[in-house]
Amino acid sequence: MKILIAEDDPVSCRILAANLKKWGHDVVVTHNGNDAWRALHTQGAPSLAILDRMMPDVDGIEICRQLRREKTDTPVHVILLTSLNRREDLLEGLEAGADDYLTKPLDTHELRARLQAAARILELQESLRQRVRELEAAIAERKLAEEALRNLSLTDQLTGLYNYRGFLNLAEHHAKTSRRSHTRSLLIYADMDGLKEINDTLGHRAGSAAISAAAEILRRTFRDCDIIARLGGDEFAVLVPDLQQAPTAKLLERLEQNLRNYNDEGHHEFTVGLSIGAVEIDHEEVWHIEDQMGRADEMMYREKRKKKCEQESASVRGGY
């Protein structure tokens, strides 16, 4: 063990140090409280300290008290040295947080036995710390696994729609097979209007409710075979794999109508609006869903900007 001695009497100090060295311990010798305190706060500090009760500057009891005030997961094991006939010192020392005590003049057999007891306690503490570290590592690993599992999931928790990953998987698969079936597809990119304002003024619960409402409107507008997804935040995408059933204009009109119906119900604390970008995809050539999403996204932004301009000029007119 690495052991610190703080003892101002040179003879006692030497006897103590000699015995500890003889027993194979690594000994750090100090002769006053301040040096002892410093030695206990250096890199690789001793885990056990034998402190004299009486020292000219800072005595052993005071060091004890200050050590116990520190929050640490590697507390120093303190053995206090007191004179044989000073029982009150002994009690004071234990109250100050000393783990054990030895009386002077030193009985080397007793010293040895006390050190063995200390070593057992320190080993036990170390094995507990080790166990805590292992458990913490296990918890961290578990969290990573859960995170990975979430990433593997294909649906969005809030809306039950596909998530970004689910959408890409299904759409990519469709892109590969659509060439064979010679169908035309429609890709819609939809971004909610004013979600930030809803969050800011009504709170995040209202924001979540608005996202769920938008999801529900999309679900009502499109069919089960269409791929509807929440890509994240306030962005949605829909892939209609087969346009033969209904032309684009009609689908978008139905979406507008469903939005109007929802907002006209009048009992919602917010209005749901969507800016839309729609791209029709011909299947004569190879296409990639991400390229098409980029196109649809751009169109959506154009619409969003247009809406903003209209809104601003409307409010300017309103100001007159």
Added chain:
Amino acid sequence: MSLTTGLAAVDLAVLASYEEAQIEGEPDFVVELIDLYLDEVPRLFDSIHTAIQNDDSSTAKRAAHSLRGSSGNLGVLQIAAIAGELEHLPNPCGTSATQLLQSLETELQRVKEILNAERQKRSR
């Protein structure tokens, strides 16, 4: 003044017990302890002496306590006993204190002779 009699000036068996802590190849440990002790004691005597002159009881008590500890450790029994008496005097700076300090000084001469002889014997 109750000078403690019947005690050996130095209990050589106590000194000899430190041979156990001797590490092979290192200088004689008992000699080292004797040197430390003979070096420390005059300092403590001075400290007691000055404290008595300045009527500083707490310093006198403290130095007497250290002297008792160091002496006890090396089996220097008479000095340990007198130092203990001094430490526990109601007034450690009074006349009895001065008398005890005198007997300490006399006793130290005797102790020095014994320890030096022991030292010689072991250094051979």
